[in-house]
Amino acid sequence: METVLSTDKLTKYFGKLCAVNRLDLEVKRGQVFGMLGPNGSGKTTTLAMLMGVTNPTSGNFTWFGEPATHHTRKKIGAVLEHPIFYPYLSGQKNLELNALIKGVDPARIGSVLELVELAPRKDDKYRTYSLGMKQRLAIASALVSDPIILILDEPTNGLDPMGIAEIREIIKRIAAEGKTIILASHLLDEVQKVCTHFAVLRKGNLVHSGPVDDVGKGEETVEVIAYHDDLSHILHEFRGSLSVKNENGKFTVHLRENFHAIDLNKFLFEKGIIASHLVTQKKSLEKQFLEILQESQDVSHKM
Numbered sequence: 001m002e003t004v005l006s007t008d009k010l011t012k013y014f015g016k017l018c019a020v021n022r023l024d025l026e027v028k029r030g031q032v033f034g035m036l037g038p039n040g041s042g043k044t045t046t047l048a049m050l051m052g053v054t055n056p057t058s059g060n061f062t063w064f065g066e067p068a069t070h071h072t073r074k075k076i077g078a079v080l081e082h083p084i085f086y087p088y089l090s091g092q093k094n095l096e097l098n099a100l101i102k103g104v105d106p107a108r109i110g111s112v113l114e115l116v117e118l119a120p121r122k123d124d125k126y127r128t129y130s131l132g133m134k135q136r137l138a139i140a141s142a143l144v145s146d147p148i149i150l151i152l153d154e155p156t157n158g159l160d161p162m163g164i165a166e167i168r169e170i171i172k173r174i175a176a177e178g179k180t181i182i183l184a185s186h187l188l189d190e191v192q193k194v195c196t197h198f199a200v201l202r203k204g205n206l207v208h209s210g211p212v213d214d215v216g217k218g219e220e221t222v223e224v225i226a227y228h229d230d231l232s233h234i235l236h237e238f239r240g241s242l243s244v245k246n247e248n249g250k251f252t253v254h255l256r257e258n259f260h261a262i263d264l265n266k267f268l269f270e271k272g273i274i275a276s277h278l279v280t281q282k283k284s285l286e287k288q289f290l291e292i293l294q295e296s297q298d299v300s301h302k303m
């Protein structure tokens with residue numbers, strides 16, 4: 001499958017704060033790719049770099065195998081945090097104005113308004129729209145140019161359950177049309193419901209990436225400590241690794257179904273590595289993610 005986006009050690013510092021740390025991601029055509037992480041984990045910063053809104057401190061990325069240019073960006077539609085619309089213009093007029101500003105053919109406005117179910121309200125003023133409708137108009141606006149990729153940052157933030165369900169339905173519909181979607185969210189449930197693949201960020205670090213189907217699979221987790229410079233790489237190489245997490249030299253390896261600590265131990269031994277610590281735990285990926293997502297909430301509740 002064609003690689004749409006590839007990032008190579010993408011990094012962003014704000015002063016001393018490392019917002020995104022050596023991020024390696026790969027998104028393939030047709031995927032609905034979730035970037036999952038708690039508040040402040042670097043999702044918006046990553047999207048801002050990918051959209052050319054902010055420059056990476058180091059690292060690179062390519063769209064369709066090429067460095068980002070004006071030309072490649074034309075194939076991307078994005079809904080970042082605060083879309084700008086005029087309150088006293090209708091939804092339809094706002095889209096026409098946006099198309100004009102972006103130099104995009106307005107021919108698709110009618111069909112995208114249908115797609116986001118705003119056609120019956122298209123002539124009403126923007127200021128009379130509900131939050132959910134405003135969000136749907138923002139999605140419509142990003143789709144007018146018929147982009148290959150749609151980028152959404154927390155598309156259901158602030159919406160009520162009904163509004164959330166509507167947006168999720170629309171995202172699925174857009175995906176079914178064959179578009180590649182990159183979506184940032186702090187909700188595991190959202191990512192599980194709409195995404196095919198996902199990456200988990202924590203404090204700017206990639207802690208997991210893989211198909212959404214793997215969540216809930218593979219119950220065995222192994223803690224490993226061993227003295228070897230390239231341990232992270234070797235652990236990733238192991239056929240039974242679903243994810244590898246490093247905390248100050250203590251690695252936690254989440255195993256695929258039917259793989260066990262003994263298989264990992266044998267693999268390391270064959271590579272000439274003797275583990276000084278090897279302990280099995282049982283914990284599903286889902287539980288791990290919920291813990292990661294919980295962490296920042298615990299912090300913010302204390303503030």
Ligand SMILES: Nc1ncnc2c1ncn2[C@@H]1O[C@H](COP(=O)(O)OP(=O)(O)OP(=O)(O)O)[C@@H](O)[C@H]1O
Nearest residue numbers: 014017019037038039040041042043044045046186
């Ligand atoms: N313009 C900026 N100047 C300084 N620090 C920033 C700036 N933008 C983001 N940060 C910091 O970078 C880190 C990552 O922020 P970012 O907004 O990318 O996280 P996020 O995952 O999108 O969070 P949220 O779920 O709250 O939207 C945070 O610590 C944030 O405070």
Ligand SMILES: [Mg+2]
Nearest residue numbers: 043044045153
């Ligand atoms: Mg954000």
